[in-house]
Amino acid sequence: MIVYLLCFVLLLVGLYGVITKRDLIKIILSIGILGYAVNFLLILFAYRKDSVYPILAKGKEVAQMVDPLPQALVLTSIVIELGTTAMLVALAIKLFEKYQTFDITQIRRLKG
């Protein structure tokens, strides 16, 4: 139960970072923390009591295993977030080239 609460706290920390920080790079890092929190939630839902890892090696017999499906989902999700982070960093580099600052309160040419 404590572990689920800590996962939720991590999600709130990431959300706080996206909303209140003023620097572009800190916003990108907070999106990364948000991604860690959601992947962690997915893996926590796969735990079964008193089970081993879901890999069958040569000499072992079949025992009760944890659920391997969310682990596959998390692999895919990590790769997708890698692509998103790469695109955000590329946009940040181009923004610095145009506006000469990383402060988002100064990058406000579109109004209304």
Place this chain on the structure above:
Amino acid sequence: MILSVIATTALLVLSLFSFISMKDETVTYSMSAWSLPYGIVLVQDALTSFILVMVSIISFTSLIFSIQYIRHLSMDWKYYSLFMLLVTGMNGVIITGDFFNLYVFMEIALFSAFALVAYGSRAEEFEAAFKYAVMGSVSSFLILAGIAVTYSATSTLTMAKVAEVLPSIDQKVIFWIGALFMAGFVLKAAAMPFHAWLPDAHSSAPAPISSMLSGVLIKALGIYVMIRIFYNVFNAPEIFTEIFLVLGTISIIIGVFLAIGQWDMKRLLAYHSISQIGYILLGMGIATPLGILGAVFHLFNHAIFKSLLFYNAGSVEMALGTRDLRKMGNLMKTLPTTSQTSLIASLSISGIPPFNGFISKLIIIIAALQAGLPWYAVFAIIGSLLTLASFMKVQRYGFKGETTVESVENKVGWRMKTAMIILAVLCVATSLMIVPGIQEVTLDPVVKVIADKTEYIQLVLGGMNGN
């Protein structure tokens, strides 16, 4: 470039063929020959074919329009690859029957959308793309959390099996799942509380991309998925349809109020997108078959006339080099095709008979009155009147204004005119879809799929047993 034109033409022909030849049946296809409870299925029923036709019409005309527009802005072949990826992602979202497959294809479509918004390399485009990317990422994480809770409650990811298992789990979990999905997808569909990315992103993008984003992306990713999840899987509980009603009404009113004061032509059109999505949400929230008919019909119509309006804005921008309404004027003589199609589209969006906007808005208002919700109908009528006012402003300042334009910098080529004329003809032609003979062929199977809510399970699982 030639390959992409061939691909979109083939897609248009195939989707029209499948829509006409397959009225009430459902086709399922399991990927990699794994049988149903373990594998991923692709489902095509009447709603899917309808939206596929819409996506392929808009992408075909957008590709024709963009051949000349991009040559003017001196972009190159990478645009076509990103455009094809966008169409791939949207088709994947529409046709899939599995939750995580939906998430992957949605991310593919969003990546291409972020990159295409920032394609013109001006300063405002990067800022708009960054805002869109941050908000899109946060909403994608909320959707992934919703998928995680769904898997934990029902231990399956296929949509049909989740619908089958759903009555036997704890009812409070459904509120959590619905809340997480609604928060994620309402941001993608740009309804009221989460609309802030839409004006920047849609007004800074190049014109064919604006029409693709505003015409099909917010509808295929946002509204279609919400129809699937809340009607076919969750069996439409009362609390969610009431939330749709409230969100839709707020979007209609505030969208139109914010749109009247704009002087930038594309920003005005982007604010009107918010208001029209409010109409569709209002129709979905009424939850009677007439309301769903109005919502689906308005979805199709809005794609057509909003894309036409964005093409007009794009050709005006290409001809004059500016988007400010105060600097234009007297365009009736210099750009005849653009101004006439713009007149047709403005009359459609305001709801003047006999164009198609009038019929779909009338169906939504009648459905609201029949379901015993008269105040929502009043708000819908107010929104329609204010829409008419703001488009009269566009017509007066933009096309019949005082300052005369001496000469046009770049001519509007024949390809752009073809795209605009195709959509203008469709504007008038789809108003015929409500005639009772044609309605049974085109719109009634769609409404039947949505309104018999959990018949979806029988269609998918029954098809698998006979496969």
Place this chain on the structure above:
Amino acid sequence: MQQNDGMTLIVKTVTRISVWMILLYGIYIIFHGHLSPGGGFAGGVIIALAFLNVLLAYGRKFNSDWLNISFLHDLESASATLFLVIGILGISLGGAFFANFMTKCELFALLSAGTILPLNIIIGIKVGMSLFLVVWVFAGTKIVKGE
């Protein structure tokens, strides 16, 4: 980058010793993807890290003489096309898209489990090359002032 020459002499020597071990470890994780955790993505990321180590330690100018960047571009596109070809072969030989049509040999051997092994190798190459090329392009941007 301030010094186009790369990092100090200690870093260069240690990189020269250890980079082949990282590459070998990445190939091991790709090849045993169906027997132990890992597979295409994780192995591909480790291969990209091996090349990235050389880029960071020696600087961009040395790397553009040592590696052939256009060959890496072609390798990445070729592996994406090969992935699709195996998928379409699945239609003709197996009955559905991406069906598993190779023979499944005995359990726990290296050459078992059908099409998973060639697909792992293709994905490993593609992910490795993609990540390395993305960071290569980031390292080559020059900040140009003005619009």
